[in-house]
Structures are given as structure tokens and as C-alpha cells.
Amino acid sequence: MTDRFTSRGFFGRRRDAGSERADRIPPGQYLTDGFPVLSAGPTPQVPLDRWEFTIDGLVSEPVRWSWEQFQALPSRDWTVDISCVTKWTKLDTVWHGVSVDDLLAAVEVDPKARFVTAHSFGGYTTNLPLTDLVNNQAFVAYLYDGAPLESAHGGPARLVVPHLYFWKSAKWVRGMHLIENDQPGFWESLGYHNRGDPWREERYSGD
Amino acid sequence: MDDSLMLDANAVAGDLAEMFGYDVTASMHCCSHCGNRGAMATLLAYIHGPGIVLRCSICHEVVVRWVRTPTRTYLDARGAAYMEVATR
Amino acid sequence: MPEPLAWQIGTVTAVRPESAEVKSFTLALPAWRPHRAGQHYDVRLTAEDGYQAQRSYSIASAPSRTGEVELTIERIPDGEVSPYFHDVVRVGDKVEVRGPIGGYFVWEPALGGPLMLVAGGSGVVPLMAMIRERAAAGDATPTALLYSSRTIDDVIYRDELASLASSNHGLQVVQTLTRSQPPGWTGYARRIDSEMLGDVLRGLGPQPLAYICGPTLLVEATANGLVELGLPPARVRTERFGPTT
Numbered sequence: 001m002t003d004r005f006t007s008r009g010f011f012g013r014r015r016d017a018g019s020e021r022a023d024r025i026p027p028g029q030y031l032t033d034g035f036p037v038l039s040a041g042p043t044p045q046v047p048l049d050r051w052e053f054t055i056d057g058l059v060s061e062p063v064r065w066s067w068e069q070f071q072a073l074p075s076r077d078w079t080v081d082i083s084c085v086t087k088w089t090k091l092d093t094v095w096h097g098v099s100v101d102d103l104l105a106a107v108e109v110d111p112k113a114r115f116v117t118a119h120s121f122g123g124y125t126t127n128l129p130l131t132d133l134v135n136n137q138a139f140v141a142y143l144y145d146g147a148p149l150e151s152a153h154g155g156p157a158r159l160v161v162p163h164l165y166f167w168k169s170a171k172w173v174r175g176m177h178l179i180e181n182d183q184p185g186f187w188e189s190l191g192y193h194n195r196g197d198p199w200r201e202e203r204y205s206g207d
Numbered sequence: 208m209d210d211s212l213m214l215d216a217n218a219v220a221g222d223l224a225e226m227f228g229y230d231v232t233a234s235m236h237c238c239s240h241c242g243n244r245g246a247m248a249t250l251l252a253y254i255h256g257p258g259i260v261l262r263c264s265i266c267h268e269v270v271v272r273w274v275r276t277p278t279r280t281y282l283d284a285r286g287a288a289y290m291e292v293a294t295r
Numbered sequence: 296m297p298e299p300l301a302w303q304i305g306t307v308t309a310v311r312p313e314s315a316e317v318k319s320f321t322l323a324l325p326a327w328r329p330h331r332a333g334q335h336y337d338v339r340l341t342a343e344d345g346y347q348a349q350r351s352y353s354i355a356s357a358p359s360r361t362g363e364v365e366l367t368i369e370r371i372p373d374g375e376v377s378p379y380f381h382d383v384v385r386v387g388d389k390v391e392v393r394g395p396i397g398g399y400f401v402w403e404p405a406l407g408g409p410l411m412l413v414a415g416g417s418g419v420v421p422l423m424a425m426i427r428e429r430a431a432a433g434d435a436t437p438t439a440l441l442y443s444s445r446t447i448d449d450v451i452y453r454d455e456l457a458s459l460a461s462s463n464h465g466l467q468v469v470q471t472l473t474r475s476q477p478p479g480w481t482g483y484a485r486r487i488d489s490e491m492l493g494d495v496l497r498g499l500g501p502q503p504l505a506y507i508c509g510p511t512l513l514v515e516a517t518a519n520g521l522v523e524l525g526l527p528p529a530r531v532r533t534e535r536f537g538p539t540t
Contacts, residue, residue, distance in 0.1 A: 220397055246399050
């Protein structure tokens with residue numbers, strides 16, 4: 001039995017989901033009403049006339065969209081639950097954006113491409129298996145709750161991959177490199193899990 | 208840079224000390240990106256994330272990354288070309 | 296050689312309200328070591344199920360007060376650690392701490408002056424440790440504290456600062472209230488700006504050492520302002536507290 005010190009009367013900021021929503025909260029997570037802002041660096045300020053989104057790497061021909069071109073792509077609303085590795089989960093978040101499937105439809109993906117590095121204005125990177133980005137599992141969002149996505153939350157546009165921990169949902173995303181071999185990104189290269197499935201609590205490498 | 212989430216590195220001095228064994232905030236570093244020399248405490252700290260990121264106050268590039276998991280602590284200080292501390 | 300840091304369990308021996316949102320907690324520490332004014336302790340709370348939260352709090356007391364430290368903590372409404380201190384902690388409780396920490400944002404009389412201290416809200420805490428140490432040492436380094444608060448009710452250490460300023464040679468306390476001022480208020484009534492900084496600097500000698508502590512935006516603006524007024528950047532030290540909420 002560990003004789004660990006505990007602070008009398010301390011429970012932390014966590015809340016119970018209530019039984020009707022408990023099954024929507026991954027293990028080890030707690031529910032939040034707010035939308036915490038987490039960052040590895042200063043908030044990039046990207047003017048829309050400088051914004052672009054690129055898909056390159058293992059594709060026949062890279063493709064690049066300007067903001068106007070991106071806005072003209074087929075888009076839809078998404079209502080999803082999101083979980084951050086720092087343990088908060090937010091249910092029923094509402095976004096609007098373009099499915100990654102529709103973005104990939106603009107390129108011819110080389111069969112050797114199995115992984116993606118998503119990269120952002122400001123230098124952030126994160127890696128994902130291609131299989132986690134297709135089939136309606138991921139999108140690039142530019143509206144949150146009906147309004148333009150704030151820069152603190154990743155605007156003008158961010159990647160959203162709701163079924164993985166939210167560090168994979170790269171803020172200020174500017175493109176995807178399609179690659180053959182997995183390349184650990186900013187946090188994955190320093191102790192975080194390569195894939196990050198909240199339902200398996202894949203927080204850290206070795207989990 | 209007026210990013211209100213940013214702190215000075217002395218806010219994370221205790222955590223860094225877990226890796227270095229002592230408080231490094233008064234130690235000097237040299238930024239490997241721009242060559243700026245200064246106390247570790249002058250680095251800009253971003254702490255509200257999966258880990259701690261310390262950035263050069265001049266060029267804003269990453270100098271230190273630090274992650275604590277339940278079983279390990281990681282430090283990437285490649286952004287510091289060197290660190291120095293007076294021993295006497 | 297600097298000493299390694301370890302967690303220790305302190306005991307709360309006193310709790311004192313400083314204002315509606317701010318309380319000071321005295322902790323008796325079994326492994327107390329003298330600190331330097333400006334340093335802080337890390338505080339770690341652990342729940343029964345192992346969940347932990349950790350924050351840093353500046354030491355308010357002077358190092359000459361042996362065996363115990365005073366931490367002055369502002370209650371942040373949606374915070375996790377400060378509400379625990381304000382709403383739950385009582386005398387006799389145990390608190391896990393690590394420190395003293397910080398080799399950069401520190402001052403002692405040997406470092407000289409003049410001293411320009413600029414505080415925003417609870418940023419006054421580490422600067423108060425410097426002022427208390429200066430008084431305890433009988434030091435007369437010319438010192439100005441420019442202290443920004445929202446209203447008169449948010450000002451902490453008021454009586455002590457007034458007493459030190461009137462009896463203590465060479466300490467000037469200048470206040471600004473940014474949101475509302477009581478009738479008859481003679482201090483400043485706006486956010487800190489270059490003109491205010493210039494006014495205060497004029498009362499000090501040349502080339503002061505500056506220590507600025509408070510919310511990040513105030514610290515940034517003040518540091519830039521002082522450098523523009525001619526202070527060498529190497530003589531300006533900052534401790535950002537993060538956003539005001």
C-alpha cells in the first residue's frame with residue numbers, strides 16, 4: 001500500500017458526466033463546458049490573402065488552394081466530441097469545413113502513401129495514418145459554432161480529427177505531406193503516442 | 208509579441224530542475240537558431256499544452272521542449288547550442 | 296553548486312485575508328531554506344485517486360523570516376488550485392511544496408539599485424518580498440513601487456506599504472487604479488503607460504534595475520515602455536503571470 005500524500009478535500013476541476021453521457025467520455029477524461037486554449041507557441045496571425053492549403057508528397061501532382069478556392073469546396077457542418085490528452089473532453093462541438101476525403105479527391109494518391117504529416121503556420125507538425133483521415137473521419141474546419149474560427153483556436157482553419165486526441169487536430173493547418181513511413185511530429189517525437197486513440201488511452205509512447 | 212498565454216521560463220523552473228537536477232533559470236544559454244545569449248529565465252514559456260515549450264525571446268524559435276508522462280520525463284534542448292553556469 | 300529541489304510537506308500555520316479575493320497563507324516547512332526575494336514555491340495538490348494539479352506561487356515573506364514562508368494567493372474564479380486554498384484550506388492542513396525556485400527574478404541589497412518595481416494585481420507579491428527584505432536589512436536603496444490595481448478594494452498590503460513608505464528612507468509607493476477610484480483619490484487613474492513610467496523614473500536615480508510582475512500583457516507593455524525610456528534591456532527583469540483570468 002502506498003503511503004502517498006493527499007491534499008485534504010481536494011478533488012480538482014473534474015465533473016461527472018451524469019450517467020446518460022458517461023459512455024461518451026473516454027477513459028481518464030473529464031467533461032468541460034469551456035474550450036481550453038492550449039498552445040506550443042505564439043498564435044500565428046495569418047492574413048487570408050496569404051493563407052493556402054497544400055497537399056503534396058506521394059501524390060501525382062501537388063495541389064494548392066487559396067482561401068477563396070478553399071471556401072468554394074464542398075463543405076458541411078460537423079457535430080463531434082473532442083478529447084484532449086490533458087484530460088478534458090467536450091461533447092457536441094459544432095464545426096463547418098471540408099472533409100479530408102474531398103481534399104484528397106483533388107489528387108491522385110500514390111499507393112505507397114500510408115501516413116500523413118499535417119503541418120501548420122508557426123511550425124507545428126503532427127503525424128497520422130492515412131486510414132485515420134479518410135472515410136469521413138477528418139475535416140479541415142474554418143467555422144466553429146457558426147462563426148469564423150478564432151485564431152486562438154486554430155483559425156483561419158484547422159484540421160479536426162475527433163476520434164483521436166486533439167493534439168492531432170493541427171491548429172493553423174497549412175497542408176498535408178503524404179509519406180510512406182511514419183514521421184513522428186512535434187509531440188510524438190517527445191513521448192506522446194504515435195496514434196493517440198482516446199478510447200484505448202494511447203496518450204504516451206509505450207501505451 | 209503580446210500573446211497573453213506566454214510566461215517567462217522561471218515559471219517552469221521547478222519542472223526543468225527535475226531533469227537538470229537544479230534550478231537552471233539563472234544559467235545562460237545560446238539560442239541555436241539566432242545565436243542570442245541570455246539567461247534561461249528569459250525564454251518565453253508556453254505551458255498550457257501537452258508539454259512545455261520554451262522559445263527564444265528574440266527569434267521565437269523553439270529552444271527547449273519538455274514533456275512529463277506518468278513514467279518518464281523528456282527534454283529536447285537542441286534549440287540551445289549550449290548552456291553555461293558559473294561553478295564558482 | 297546549486298542544491299537539488301525536493302518536494303516537502305508544509306503545515307499551514309496562519310491564513311490571513313488581504314482583500315476580498317486574496318489571502319496569505321503561512322506555511323511552516325520542515326526543510327525550510329532561506330530564499331531570495333522574488334523566488335517562488337511550486338505547490339502540488341493530490342486527490343485521493345492520484346489526480347494532481349500544480350501551480351507556482353511567489354514568496355511574499357522576506358528571507359529573514361526563518362522556518363516558514365508566506366504565500367499570497369489570489370482566488371481565480373475558474374481556477375483549480377487557488378479556489379482550493381481559499382475555500383478549503385485551514386490552519387493545520389498539510390500542503391506539498393517544492394522550492395525555493397528562481398535564480399533570475401531575484402533581488403537583494405547587494406545587487407544595488409536604484410530599484411524600479413512595477414506590479415500589476417497579484418504581481419505585487421514577489422516585489423513585496425523584495426520591499427520587506429529591504430526594510431528588514433535596513434537598506435536605503437532608492438526604490439519606487441508602481442502598483443496597478445483595478446479598484447481600491449483590490450489593493451493588498453496597503454497599510455504596510457503606507458507605513459514603510461512614510462518611515463522607510465527612500466521608498467516611494469505610487470498607485471494607479473484602472474477601473475474605479477474612491478472619492479478624493481490622488482493617485483493615477485489609468486493603465487500604466489509610458490508617461491506614467493517616465494514620471495516615476497524621474498524620481499529615481501539613473502540606470503535603475505527594474506522588476507516587473509503581473510499579467511503577461513501588462514508586463515510586455517511595461518518592459519517595452521521602460522526600454523523605450525532608455526533602460527538597458529539587461530536591467531529589466533520580468534515575471535509574467537499569464538492572463539488575468
